[in-house]
Amino acid sequence: MPSSKVIRNVRPLGAAAVDVLVSDGKIAALLPAGSADPGLPTLVDGQGQLLLPAFVESHTHFDKSLWNTPWRPNSAGPTRNHRISNEHTVLKDFKVPMAERAGPLIEHCITRGSLYFRSHLDTQTIWGIQHVEAMLALREKYQHLIDLQLVAFPQGGMLIAPGTVELMQQALDLGVDVVGGIDPAGIDRDPIRHLTTIFELATRYQRGIDIHLHDLGELGRWEIERICDMTEEMGLQGQVLISHGYSLGAFPPVELFALADRLAELNISVMTCAPPAVTVPPVAMLRSRGVNVCSGSDGIRDAWSPMGNGDMLERAMLIALRFGWSKDEDLAMAFDVVTQGGARALNIADYGLEVGNAANLLLLPAENLAEAVVNRPLQRTVISRGQVVARDGVFCGPLIGR
C-alpha cells in the first residue's frame, strides 16, 4: 500500500490501542498498536487518545444562522408564528450574505468533529430560489470535506403559502436531497393534505422525507400515526425521519410501546435535540423497542434563538442530562445517538470504524466514551477522508477555489 498513512496508537471507542492504516481516504486496516510499518508516513500520532467516528449532525439550519456576525439581541415574539415572521424581518435585509455566515459555521462544526450533516433549507416563496442556490453553491464548496444532505423545508408552511410546493419541486430538481414538511396540523392546518403532498413528492422524486413535528400531545401523536400509515402505504420504509416529535414525550413511555413498535417496523427514525423546556421523545425506551434515534443542533445562533454551537459531543451531554443519565452505558448510548444513530437515519453507507469505511474520524483525549461525553474536551483532531482538517479547534482543511 504505497499511498497508505498511519494513525498510530489510538483506542477505537475506548478499546485496546491500534494503528489505523488509511488509504485512498478509507480505513484500510486496524493493526495492534505499534505493529504498523514504521516506514509508512504518520498521519497522526494518537498517543493513546480515543478514536471515534466523526459526528453526524442530523438536524441543523445552516441557511438561517447569524454565525460570524456581531451579537444580535433576539427580537422574536413568543409563538412559533412570531418566530417565523421575525426571521423574515431579520434576514430580509441582512447585510452579511449566507455564504459568509454558513461557510464559517460549517468550518466551525468541522473543528468540533462533525463531518456528516443534514441541513434544512428554507424553501419559501419569500426567498424565491436564491436561498436554495446559495446553499447548493456552499455545499459544492465543501463537498471534498463533508457529506451534506439538504432538505427542502417549507418553514413558513406549505399549503398556507401558495407557490411553496412548486418551489420545493424546483429545489428538488436542482439537487436538494430530501422532502421536508412542517406541523401538518399546527402550521399548515390541513394535516392529511399536507402529508399526502409531501409523500407524493417523495415518491415522485424517489427521495426521503424529513418532517418537523412540533405539534404537542394527542395532536402530535395522531400525526405520527398518520405518518406511519402513509409510510406503509407508499412503501417508504427506511426513508422517513420525524424531527423533534415532542408529542412522544407527552405520554408515559409504556403507553407508547405499540407506536414505537410501529415506528421500528417501518424503520422511521426520530430526531431529538433533547431540549429541556418541552416534552421530548423517550430516547432509551424508543431504542429499546428498536426505533432509531438521532440528534442535531437545530438552530445555531439564529433569529429563533442565539443558543447552539454545533458541538455534537456537547449535544450528547445535553441528551444525557435531559434524561438524568449517569451510567457509562447510558452515556455511551448518548454518544451512539450522535454517531451511529445519525448514520442510520441519514442512510450513510460507509460509516464507522470498520475496515473499508470512509476515514472520517475524530481523536480526542478521554479514557472512554462516557468520559468523552462528560468532559467534552476541545482538543480534537478531525480527519476527513484520510486528511487532517482540524486540530484543537482550528480549521485547517484545504479549500478549493479560494
Added chain:
Amino acid sequence: MPSSKVIRNVRPLGAAAVDVLVSDGKIAALLPAGSADPGLPTLVDGQGQLLLPAFVESHTHFDKSLWNTPWRPNSAGPTRNHRISNEHTVLKDFKVPMAERAGPLIEHCITRGSLYFRSHLDTQTIWGIQHVEAMLALREKYQHLIDLQLVAFPQGGMLIAPGTVELMQQALDLGVDVVGGIDPAGIDRDPIRHLTTIFELATRYQRGIDIHLHDLGELGRWEIERICDMTEEMGLQGQVLISHGYSLGAFPPVELFALADRLAELNISVMTCAPPAVTVPPVAMLRSRGVNVCSGSDGIRDAWSPMGNGDMLERAMLIALRFGWSKDEDLAMAFDVVTQGGARALNIADYGLEVGNAANLLLLPAENLAEAVVNRPLQRTVISRGQVVARDGVFCGPLIGR
C-alpha cells in the same frame, strides 16, 4: 494611592469601557477608559473585554468529588437511598484523600471564575469527624483566595441516623458555618421533628439554614410551607435557603404566587441547578415575585453522577436552556442568578462591581452578558482580591505553605 494597580479598558457587565483602580484587594475607583494614570502598574490590559463579578457557586459538594482521579463508572442504584449507600461503598476505601480531590477541584473552579462557594459537607456518623476536619483544613489552605461557606449536611438522614445531630453540633463548634437538612419527610420520615431540630440548632448557634429538599409535588410544597412557618416563628428571615425545591416546579406558576410571596417576605432564597430531568422551581416567576434565586453545580464528578464541571457560566446557559430563554434580558437574568443571586443568598457583603467591594473579578471576551452566557468562552482572567489567580484555564494563584 501608591499601592494601586489598574485593570485597563474593560466593560463592566457590557457597559462603556473603564479603567478599574484596585487597591488593598478592593475596587478603589472606576474611571473612563484611558484616564487612569499611565504611570500606575497595570494589573491586566483588558482590551475591551467584559468585566464581571466572580461567580458564586452556591451549592456544591467538594468533599465527595472524585475529581483528579481516574474515570470511575457510576455504580449507584436507581433511588436516592441507593445513591447514598453506594457513596459510602465508593468513598469508604477510596485511595485518594479528600484534599487531593477537592483541592484541585477548587483550583479548577477558580479557573472558571468562581471565587465564592457554599459547599455541603457530609456530616454522617459513618465518617465521624474526619471529613469535617479535612474540609476545614482545605478551607484554611485556600482562604486567601476564596470565600468558602460550609454546611453541616446530614446526607444519610439525621433523625434516622442516631448520633448525627451531635456530629453536626461538633462540626458547628469546629467552625462549619451553616446548618444543613435533608428531605424531612422523604429521607428523615418525621418532617416536623426534623425541621424543629435544625431550626433550633440554627437559633442556638446563630447560623443560617440550607436544606436539601428533593421531595416532590404536594409533599415538597407542604414542607416548604412548614419551612416558612418556622422561619417566621424563629425570626430567621434572610437566613434560610431551600436547595433544589423541585416541588416548586410541579404546579402551574400561577398557583404558587401566594407561596412565592411568602418566601419573598421571609427572604428565603431558593437554589436550583435547573436539572432537565425533574421539575424545577420557576425561576422567572419566583424572581418576579421578589424571591431570590441562586444556583450551583451540585455534585461534580462524584459517586452520584460523573456530570458537572464547576463552570457557573455553563450553569447560567443550562438555566436559560431549561426554561427556553433566548432574549438578552433573560440570558442576563440567568447570569444574575449565578452572581448577584448567589451573593444575596449567601449574605456576601462586599460583592459586585461597585467601588469599595472586594476586587473579585472575571474578565472574558464577549460583547455582553447574553453572548457570554451563550458562548461560555474559556479564555478567562480571574482576579481574587486584586491579584490574578487564573488565566485561560490555568490556575496561577499563590499557594501558601505548599
